[in-house]
Amino acid sequence: MQVKPGYLSPADQADLLSEIATVISAAPFFTPRMPRTGKPFSVAMTNCGPLGWVSDRAGYRYQPRHPETDAPWPAMPDRLLDLWDALSGYPGPPQACLVNYYGPGTRMGLHTDADEEDFSAPVLSVSLGDTALFRIGGTRRKDPTRSFRVSSGDIVLLTGETRRAYHGIDRLYPGTSRLLAPYGELFPEGGRINLTLRRVTPVSG
Numbered sequence: 001m002q003v004k005p006g007y008l009s010p011a012d013q014a015d016l017l018s019e020i021a022t023v024i025s026a027a028p029f030f031t032p033r034m035p036r037t038g039k040p041f042s043v044a045m046t047n048c049g050p051l052g053w054v055s056d057r058a059g060y061r062y063q064p065r066h067p068e069t070d071a072p073w074p075a076m077p078d079r080l081l082d083l084w085d086a087l088s089g090y091p092g093p094p095q096a097c098l099v100n101y102y103g104p105g106t107r108m109g110l111h112t113d114a115d116e117e118d119f120s121a122p123v124l125s126v127s128l129g130d131t132a133l134f135r136i137g138g139t140r141r142k143d144p145t146r147s148f149r150v151s152s153g154d155i156v157l158l159t160g161e162t163r164r165a166y167h168g169i170d171r172l173y174p175g176t177s178r179l180l181a182p183y184g185e186l187f188p189e190g191g192r193i194n195l196t197l198r199r200v201t202p203v204s205g
């Protein structure tokens with residue numbers, strides 16, 4: 001794992017968030033549901049890039065279209081492709097950017113990112129808005145975990161061993177960032193946006 005606190009300047013965070021607001025206007029948030037049970041996630045999701053991660057009763061998967069509008073996902077902003085080039089060490093572009101929205105009181109349970117075919121690429125995660133408590137353990141659910149705070153502009157790369165590690169978000173610290181404030185219509189209660197850039201299929205050739 002690599003953690004890069006404050007990697008994005010406040011100006012870069014604001015520019016990125018404005019691009020993500022445009023993504024959200026083309027691809028509205030949907031409520032993912034647990035496989036089989038259909039229990040809703042507390043986090044809202046959307047995607048940009050050629051593929052997007054979705055979850056419903058049928059299971060977890062990547063697909064090229066929005067599950068509700070059936071439109072192709074909007075393009076990934078160039079600044080995310082540049083970030084991936086600068087930090088991933090992977091010889092191909094990311095294929096999906098999952099956009100998670102955490103409102104007050106939401107969390108994400110411990111899980112592994114396991115729906116990709118190529119685990120040699122890292123998962124590159126960008127935090128925007130309120131600070132959150134990130135927990136990470138080992139590759140087995142029962143492995144010990146440790147926690148640290150992730151704040152707006154921080155980047156975490158799940159690389160190497162940690163690429164297959166259990167991780168999640170235990171809680172938010174509401175009101176710790178003003179970054180989302182200009183988008184009161186989209187995020188009336190503030191909160192946190194997390195972007196994860198993912199390579200799904202191996203680079204061929």
Ligand SMILES: O=C(O)CCC(=O)C(=O)O
Binds near residue numbers: 108194196
């Ligand atoms: O919100 C985060 O920092 C982590 C998100 C995550 O683990 C995921 O989307 O798979």
Ligand SMILES: [Fe+2]
Binds near residue numbers: 111112113167
């Ligand atoms: Fe994850």
